Amino acid sequence: MKNSILFKETNLVIEELNISPADYEQTVCYDSFAEICVVVSGNGIYRVLGKEIPCKEGDLFVINSGISHGYSAQENGLTLRKITLNLGCLLKDDKEAFDNSCYGVFSENPIMAYAMLNAEAKADFDNRLEAVKNELGEKRDGWECAVRFHISLLLISLGRYINEAIKSERPFMTKEWGMVSAAINFIMENYGDGTFTLESVAAALLVSSSKLSRYFRELTDSSFSEYVRKVRLDKACELLKDTEMPIEEIVTHCGLKDIPSFYRVFNTYTGVTPGTYRTNEKNKKLYNTKGEKIMIILSEISTQLQAGKAKLVKEMVQQAIDEGVSPEIILKDGLLPGMNVVGEKFKNNEIFVPEVLIAARAMKQGADLLKPLLIQEGVPAAGKVCIGTVHGDLHDIGKNIVKMMLEGKGFEVVDLGTDVPAETFVKTAIDEKCDIICCSALLTTTMGVMEDVVKAAEAAGIRGKVKIMVGGAPISQEFCDKIGADAYTTDAASCAELALELCK
Ligand code: B12
Helix, strand or coil: CEEEEEEHHHCEEEEEEEECCCCEEEECCCCCCEEEEEEEEEEEEEEECCEEEEEECCEEEEEECCCCEEEEEEEEEEEEEEEEECHHHHHHHHHHHHHHHHHHCCCCCCCEEEEECCHHHHHHHHHHHHHHHHHHHHCCCCHHHHHHHHHHHHHHHHHHHHHHHHHCCCCCCCHHHHHHHHHHHHHHHHCCCCCCCHHHHHHHCCCCHHHHHHHHHHHHCCCHHHHHHHHHHHHHHHHHHHCCCCHHHHHHHCCCCCHHHHHHHHHHHHCCCHHHHHHHHHHHCCECCCCCECHHHHHHHHHHHHCCCHHHHHHHHHHHHHCCCCHHHHHHHHHHHHHHHHHHHHHCCCCCHHHHHHHHHHHHHHHHHHHHHHHHCCCCCCEEEEEEEECCCCCCHHHHHHHHHHHHCCEEEEECCCCECHHHHHHHHHHCCCCEEEEECCCHHHCHHHHHHHHHHHHCCCCCCCEEEEECCCCCHHHHHHHCCCEECCCHHHHHHHHHHHHC
16 A cells, blocks of 8 residues: 655655555656655565565665665565655755765765664654655745755754664675666766766776676676666656657657667567557546546537537647647547547538538647647658549548648658549659558549559559558448558558558
């Protein structure tokens, strides 16, 4: 059971954890200075860097960010009180002073420590923590100063015990630990710099690189370079999840090599592409702060689109974007279902052309807001496509969405508009050196033009070089096969995914 409070302004997390004998709590904190954990009651095992240390009431563990560690309980369970600190936020302008002094506790030692607290020290820790919680909760005048004050005292009083433990040279605090911990610290602070190596870090820490390499592997179970890659990829995952930062920027920010190799290593690491990871993570955010599903907004978007309320649709799409719903979800679960209902009603003669046009306008207003975001999520220069709605057909909503998705995947798209003759598709593909021709048709009477496109491409001798994709409500895989086109998909997102595959 976990009871945790995050104080966003300071990135400070205070947690109370009850671990039962069956559980194993494994964590690694990033973006913080250190995690301080006191065993409140019970006993168990603390695991870190290949070591298993028995722990009991009163034990104190301090560990710097980026080091994986865990706790398991013995028969009576284990209760822990943890604080994860990022004082950089609180000390803003005074960061250097903090780094130099670390409140007199960690300046000469790696931020990794173990000590036993007596009852008095443990009560002191609890009182200080309570005081920090109160200050952060109430935010009265000067709260930042007060928090800094309480944390300083907390670290100083813990520091006495830690320093005693260090002096008594407990086996926990070996030189090797210090070296590896300092290297991990370095990695955490410099992961954005793509140039450092095991050798340069060893030189900066004044240790031999072969020793660092050996102890790093022994204590972390991974090589130095694997560890660095993991930290960078974890950081990239965090940025994909929590920000809208474009992929190119993430690659630079995390010190990763280039976009293609990022895609490769990311895929091996997570099993999905960065785009899919971002979408999946955003889908998990489909709940608002009250625990209500954002689905409510999405179904409201659909309803208002059917009513043709363009202004409202635009506002609600913006609201969904602001709430962090992914643009693909807004399109797939908000706008498109609305348009489908309109289509059904039109088919059943429940509504007529003017209503459909009004709904289409609302659709366009919403989609226009999503367009730059969908494009931002993509990767550049995947290939070139020309797209159009075939001759005799003026429906362009679906075609425009396909265009948007293709651009989102990094394709350069030549938009031929609507009512496009077969020859124009082929001439454009030749003149513009396109990799793919995309034909859209919504009327059964215009589907035949797609076959003309295939034939015209054959006649022009470009069939071996250009792929032809077909789509639109009346099109099917069977039809695609029959006319000899290369690919068909039911929707815009899968069209863009498949286009990427075809261009490989
Ligand atoms: C909106 C609409 C209109 C609007 C179009 C506005 C515009 N700017 O596009 C207006 C009012 C102008 C209109 C006019 C007409 N329409 Co109309 N229209 C529709 C409606 C309701 C929705 C179409 C739509 O936009 N859907 C939403 C989009 C997002 O879906 P989509 O186009 O299918 O695209 C998706 C996929 O198919 C795919 N996709 C699309 N293109 C491509 C391309 C590739 C390469 C790939 C891989 C995938 C792909 O991805 C898209 C997104 O996921 C449909 C009904 C329906 N349910 O389809 C009727 C419908 C298509 N229209 C129909 C008709 C009959 C007409 C008119 C003849 C009506 C008339 N009597 O005048 C005229 C024809 C005008 C013309 N010459 O084109 C019929 C067609 C019947 C048929 N079997 O042929 C339909 C099916 C309605 C019906 N059941 O009666 N229409």
